[in-house]
Amino acid sequence: MPDGTPYDGLLGGSQDGGLEGAAGRGAPSAPDPDRLIAGLSDDIGWLEQRLGERADPQALEQLMRGAEHALREIVDRGGDARFDLQDRASLEAVVHSDGSRPVLFVEDDFFDVLAPAAAQWEASLSRIQAEVRTVCQAVGRVNDPGAPLGYQGTAWAVEDGVVVTNYHVLEVISTHPARTDGAFTGTLVPGVEVDFGAEIGGGPPNRSFRIRRVLGVGRAGAPEHAHPTVGGVNFDGLDLAVLELDRVPGQQFPAPVEVARGDDPATRGGLASRGRRVYLVGFPGSSGSTTPDVFAELFAGVKGVKRLTPGVLTEGRGEVADDARRWIISHDASTLGGSSGSLVVDLEAEGRTVLGLHFAGVPNRVNWAYGLEGATPQLAAVIPGW
Known part of the structure; x- marks a missing residue:
């Protein structure tokens, strides 16, 4: 996948990667949309269980549809991929849930260690x-x-x-x-x-x-x-x-x-x-x-x-x-x-x-x-x- 999208380093790298990976690391591998979508679904499911409430159905449908579209765009077009605001929001959620750059909710002055996105950390x-x-x-x-x-x-x-x-x-x-x-x-x-x-x-x-x-x-x-x-x-x-x-x-x-x-x-x-x-x-x-x-x-x-x-x-x-x-x-x-x-x-x-x-x-x-x-x-x- 060519370099150029703002998500290359996150969706293709490990927890040691980043938006601007270290010199010599080389181009990241192409993301696996099915794996990333599954990870996002697991993260949302855990929050539903943790909070005791269901995710807003309309917002959830829009998020998952946007995530799948944006990931396919990266796979198909690489550095030429173009994203609208919804695509970017969806990709942000994917990045948070795939373990590379998670958002860990603080709980009792630590963090929720059982959340799927926390596994690597x-x-x-x-x-x-x-x-x-x-x-x-x-x-x-x-x-x-x-x-x-x-x-x-x-x-x-x-x-x-x-x-x-x-x-x-x-x-x-x-x-x-x-x-x-x-x-x-x-x-x-x-x-x-x-x-x-x-x-x-x-x-x-x-x-x-x-x-x-x-x-x-x-x-x-x-x-x-x-x-x-x-x-x-x-x-x-x-x-x-x-x-x-x-x-x-x-x-x-x-x-x-x-x-x-x-x-x-x-x-x-x-x-x-x-x-x-x-x-x-x-x-x-x-x-x-x-x-x-x-x-x-x-x-x-x-x-x-x-x-x-x-x-x-x-x-x-x-x-x-x-x-x-x-x-x-x-x-x-x-x-x-x-x-x-x-x-x-x-x-x-x-x-x-x-x-x-x-x-x-x-x-x-x-x-x-x-x-x-x-x-x-x-x-x-x-x-x-x-």
């Missing part, structure tokens, strides 16, 4: 169960009572009672937001909070904390450095906000995760390198996401729940085009069209060390995060005691 993740649990506990959903879906993105604990998210998430939970040289002016809308539960089936209770105030934000990028093809993206700026949470009597803040630092003499800012295995933990994006969350369309009970997705860094710091500041990295973990503010973490070689803050991407092509080793001075300037 159960052994490796079970060996680092403590690290997985620490990271999953530290990731929360940014709840906004006035939002159409009730939430706006992801935040994660970087210090006791302090979380990191994207500036563009802060913008939509504020009125009259503006920033100048790291200072934020604007007012948080009433009732916004970070919920560190929000798992499939409800999750652990009593993990919600109101957002008290904004500690600091990243600087805006110069207009002349706006990304040439992707609207709203500017690699010259830092799409980051640091928020302080209110304490709740009888509740403990989640333990913060360790963040890779550029001034660490042992690593010299070199952890976020091409080919490193990473995991993204967060929540689906907003209702305006460009890639639909197909499982949420099938099951209302999985909207806005915490998920863990594996991947690799496809580009390290200094390798991303148009990144003059050398602080952008790219990854191929499934982001469900958004997941703004999610952390990108190394759970294995360095032990639950956060390497990046996910902020944007091009659907089915590339996902971008800030390599936090490159943003160490900006974080240190606004995080107390960092």
Whole structure:
């Protein structure tokens, strides 16, 4: 099959593959539509059993028909395959269920090990169960009572009672937001909070904390450095906000995760390198996401729940085009069209060390995060005691 479709590396590769496979790996083999459709059906069947509800029949029929059509298109036309939005949504579901880049629902701070899509990952993740649990506990959903879906993105604990998210998430939970040289002016809308539960089936209770105030934000990028093809993206700026949470009597803040630092003499800012295995933990994006969350369309009970997705860094710091500041990295973990503010973490070689803050991407092509080793001075300037 010729190279060229955005799904080549996923549908033809193994769990070590990716959207941009490692050099020397060669072209992937053609996908087996029957096997992939069967895997998707098994994944949906498991969710039906797990949730105790049937998938929406109309959405299910549309998904399966679209998946079969799109897979046949890849087999027949290879790099010349053309997909409409429904084809892309269907292929996204196939990729999630075939085991190469699954979307693993977080449950009790771990993940559903019995899900068919988790089979390839159960052994490796079970060996680092403590690290997985620490990271999953530290990731929360940014709840906004006035939002159409009730939430706006992801935040994660970087210090006791302090979380990191994207500036563009802060913008939509504020009125009259503006920033100048790291200072934020604007007012948080009433009732916004970070919920560190929000798992499939409800999750652990009593993990919600109101957002008290904004500690600091990243600087805006110069207009002349706006990304040439992707609207709203500017690699010259830092799409980051640091928020302080209110304490709740009888509740403990989640333990913060360790963040890779550029001034660490042992690593010299070199952890976020091409080919490193990473995991993204967060929540689906907003209702305006460009890639639909197909499982949420099938099951209302999985909207806005915490998920863990594996991947690799496809580009390290200094390798991303148009990144003059050398602080952008790219990854191929499934982001469900958004997941703004999610952390990108190394759970294995360095032990639950956060390497990046996910902020944007091009659907089915590339996902971008800030390599936090490159943003160490900006974080240190606004995080107390960092």
